[in-house]
Amino acid sequence: MDALSLFRMVRPDAALSAYLPAGIQLPPSKTLAPKDLEQLQPAAAPLPSPVARPAETSFADTLSRLVDEVGHKQQAGAAAVNGLLSGQNVPLHQAVIAMEEASVSFQLMVEVRNKLLESYQELMRMQV
Amino acid sequence: MIDALFNQPNYVAAKKLLDATVLRHEAIASNLANLETPNYKRLDVAPAFATSLQQAMNSQDTQRVAGLKPQLAVDAAATAANRDGNTVQLESELMRLNQNSLEHTLETQLISGSLLRLRMAITGRPA
Amino acid sequence: MINLLTGVNSTASALNAERIRMEVVSQNIANANVSNYQDGQPYQRQVVRFETMLNAQAGQSLTGLAPETTQVARVEKDARPPRLIYDPDNPFSDANGCVAVPNVNIHEEMVDLITASRAFEANLAVVKSARNLALQTLAIGKRS
Numbered sequence: 006m007d008a009l010s011l012f013r014m015v016r017p018d019a020a021l022s023a024y025l026p027a028g029i030q031l032p033p034s035k036t037l038a039p040k041d042l043e044q045l046q047p048a049a050a051p052l053p054s055p056v057a058r059p060a061e062t063s064f065a066d067t068l069s070r071l072v073d074e075v076g077h078k079q080q081a082g083a084a085a086v087n088g089l090l091s092g093q094n095v096p097l098h099q100a101v102i103a104m105e106e107a108s109v110s111f112q113l114m115v116e117v118r119n120k121l122l123e124s125y126q127e128l129m130r131m132q133v
Numbered sequence: 134m135i136d137a138l139f140n141q142p143n144y145v146a147a148k149k150l151l152d153a154t155v156l157r158h159e160a161i162a163s164n165l166a167n168l169e170t171p172n173y174k175r176l177d178v179a180p181a182f183a184t185s186l187q188q189a190m191n192s193q194d195t196q197r198v199a200g201l202k203p204q205l206a207v208d209a210a211a212t213a214a215n216r217d218g219n220t221v222q223l224e225s226e227l228m229r230l231n232q233n234s235l236e237h238t239l240e241t242q243l244i245s246g247s248l249l250r251l252r253m254a255i256t257g258r259p260a
Numbered sequence: 261m262i263n264l265l266t267g268v269n270s271t272a273s274a275l276n277a278e279r280i281r282m283e284v285v286s287q288n289i290a291n292a293n294v295s296n297y298q299d300g301q302p303y304q305r306q307v308v309r310f311e312t313m314l315n316a317q318a319g320q321s322l323t324g325l326a327p328e329t330t331q332v333a334r335v336e337k338d339a340r341p342p343r344l345i346y347d348p349d350n351p352f353s354d355a356n357g358c359v360a361v362p363n364v365n366i367h368e369e370m371v372d373l374i375t376a377s378r379a380f381e382a383n384l385a386v387v388k389s390a391r392n393l394a395l396q397t398l399a400i401g402k403r404s
Contacts, residue, residue, distance in 0.1 A: 070134060071134055071135070074134055074135040074136070077135075078135055096155055098151050098152075098155060098241075102148060102244065105248050106139055106248075109252060109255070110135045112252060112255050112256065113135070113255050116256060
């Protein structure tokens with residue numbers, strides 16, 4: 006993937022910025038107008054036409070879906086432990102496994118967040 | 134998305150087997166508790182569970198495996214050794230207890246292994 | 261109560277029942293030769309009858325049939341008549357010189373005692389195993 010396509014994917018989006026620490030704003034896309042970049046790029050073969058994809062979900066949608074699913078997993082784990090503690094005959098192994106799965110899912114989400122931040126910071130470090 | 138993480142066939146099968154193992158332990162506890170009770174018929178996990186688990190695993194459909202429910206049933210193959218109609222035999226019951234414990238160890242190891250591997254894949258660090 | 265040990269209700273009630281049985285056996289043995297237990301009657305051997313009770317509480321979503329706890333249904337007197345022994349010098353002998361001696365057979369009692377303690381130990385093994393299962397379960401996903 007060349008730099009032009011990568012920049013095309015980065016769009017300021019209200020939902021995405023909600024996941025970043027406060028005070029950090031994504032740069033508005035106007036400073037990276039695609040047509041300007043095209044002028045900078047040396048004459049090259051046209052990009053191959055993209056393969057027809059189904060209705061494109063933005064990365065922000067994917068991310069919010071991830072957060073929702075992790076939330077559901079956490080709720081399921083908490084419900085299982087609740088059932089165990091209140092004597093509702095939830096088997097011990099089901100509660101333990103539910104907690105572990107919730108923990109692994111959460112860890113996944115945290116790592117995704119870390120990688121996003123790292124890549125954002127790397128982008129910001131790049132010289133224009 | 135998250136469900137895809139936990140949909141490995143072996144992991145799902147190990148979880149289901151763990152359900153059956155815990156249930157079997159309850160059955161064995163009940164059998165040994167009623168060792169001296171007249172006319173008590175021994176209980177075990179229904180043999181239909183083993184066959185349907187085998188079929189579900191062969192079909193490569195993890196949803197099907199996850200949907201199975203092991204149940205307790207009276208063991209039709211057990212015969213009464215005494216005239217009091219009790220079908221529990223102490224030695225074979227204790228053997229099953231041992232076997233069941235080992236199966237439990239195996240299943241918890243498999244599940245732990247899967248979870249720890251997932252964590253390693255996520256963080257890049259072991260444990 | 262938090263359900264940590266599987267099947268513990270069955271096991272606990274069995275341990276109780278077997279203990280009661282051992283107490284009854286030791287009472288029988290202690291009174292094996294008492295000709296005048298109560299009201300001039302000899303001691304009557306007592307017998308424990310077990311019965312099962314469906315464990316309504318074990319309604320876990322996994323089970324189809326509920327496991328059964330055992331219970332001491334009743335401690336009843338053995339209906340066999342006392343043995344008569346010819347002993348005219350005994351102060352409790354009747355007109356024919358026979359003394360009624362309890363219908364306790366020491367061999368039967370010893371066998372009962374051994375059976376009860378064997379069942380007791382088997383149930384102890386079950387509890388120990390249940391504890392191991394719980395500890396292993398709690399160790400799922402733990403890094404060493």
